[in-house]
Amino acid sequence: MAKPKIGIMYLTSCSGCQCEILNYESALLKLLDIAEIKYFPIGSSANTLDEELDVLFVEGSVSTELDEKMVKKGREAAKLLVAIGTCASFGGVQANNNDVPVEELLETTYGTIDMPFKITKARPLEEVVKVDYKLSGCPVEGKQFVQASAFLLNGIQPFFPKMAVCYECKLSETECRTLQGLWCLGPITNAGCGAPCTSKGLGCQGCRGDHDDPNYMEMVEVLTERALKDKDLINFMKAFRGNYLKEKLKDAGVEL
Template sequence: MDKPKVGIYGLTGCAGDQLVILNCEDELLDLVGSLDIKSFSMAASGADDQCQLDIAFVEGTVVQPDEEKLLKDIRQRAKLLVAIGTCAVWGGVTAMKNEVDPKKFIEQVYGPAGKVFEVIPPQPLSSFVKVDLSLPGCPIEKEQLLRGVASLLHGDLPKLPNYAVCTECKMAEYPCILVEKGLPCLGPITVAGCGARCPSYGLTCNGCRGPVDDINVASEINILKEKGFTWVDIQNRLRTFAAPAPPLNLQTLEEAKNA
């Protein structure tokens, strides 16, 4: 069997997800042994950015028209497109304030110099192209990436958890941050896969992996309100990593608050 041709790309983001790939130290030789990596600018020069791909891994958010063009080009060349990281899957932190016109931010940050580049409201990949597999996380989990690649090598999509961080938190028997400490943990509405990493250190889940399917955001808001958190704090908390996700848009949240 020919090795699948693979491209690994980064749009706007911190490049942390590509770094996770390089951090698979023990498995790196198996990984490059099983894939024919055509493009991975973070790791190697001499990329072939014209060839047809079996799998494209794309990190980051689309924030410029050039990135939209690049993404569409990658999509056209790739049989499968995998979004890696919460930015690519949900928009991530760059998309948390999309209700404000980006021109305002550019002016504030760059002054007149900002006029040289064009920006659009930051969006996840799925706003522009079909995404075949989404691996969320800020950054992605190494285990999920490796399992995902293994499944794709078998010609199948991996089975990712479709339940909340609470489930993994309880499996590992960590004391509940929400019930025991009264802190604003987003474990009940955030998709699992990290092994409840933050609660394992006694910290709240900040929702970096994005929402689990079928979340009950109204109930989460209710719990946080009862614990005395303000509506502004709750909204900001809920919308840090996945603001473009439908259950977290401002109008939905407003309705959920009043339900």
């Protein structure tokens, strides 16, 4: 039987997800044993999108004209398209300022709006193409990437139930950072990361996005009690949730 073909593409991002995959050497070697990697610009010199791919993983947000062209081409080539990482899933850190016109951002950053290619606001993949699965996280969790690959290459839809980061945090017997008085987004954030931040003494920064039923109202209340208010509160909460946070807060009936 022919080996399944896979691709790993990146758009506007830091390439951190791909590094995570490259660093997961033992699994990567196993993956190479059973699948052909046809497209992986960061890890290989021979790349093509002209053959049909069984699975295409895409990192990064759609933030330029080129991104849009690439992801559309990738979508055409791939039977399954999987968004990996927070940028591809929800726009990522770069979606933070989506309510500011792009020109203004360019002016501030580069002192000019004259760019060699067209720049748009940062969008998650699903605003541009159909996405079959999303594996969020900054970066994507290597273990989850391998498990998702295993499911998909075996023709099974991946199963990653959405539970709060508190699940893994408690399982690692970490003292509750919220109760300690820290700012922690764990209670509204999707687990799967293994709660590395909280176990190292930080509060969760929320990089993996929402779990199934995030209680924004209470989260805002709890953070406010810990002296995080107004603009600082928004900035903390939206670091990874991007500009979509405002809508979410509105839906949850939070008045700020």
